[in-house]
Amino acid sequence: MEIIVCRLFFNGSVNDYRLSPPITREP
Helix, strand or coil, X not given: CHXXXXXXXXXXXHHHHHHCCCCCCCC
C-alpha cells in the first residue's frame, strides 16, 4: 500500500505510525 509508505515518510517515524491509525494524507 502506497498510503502506508507515504505516511511513514511524511511522519518520519515508524513508532508514530504504529501509534496513530492509518489515515489517508495527501501531500
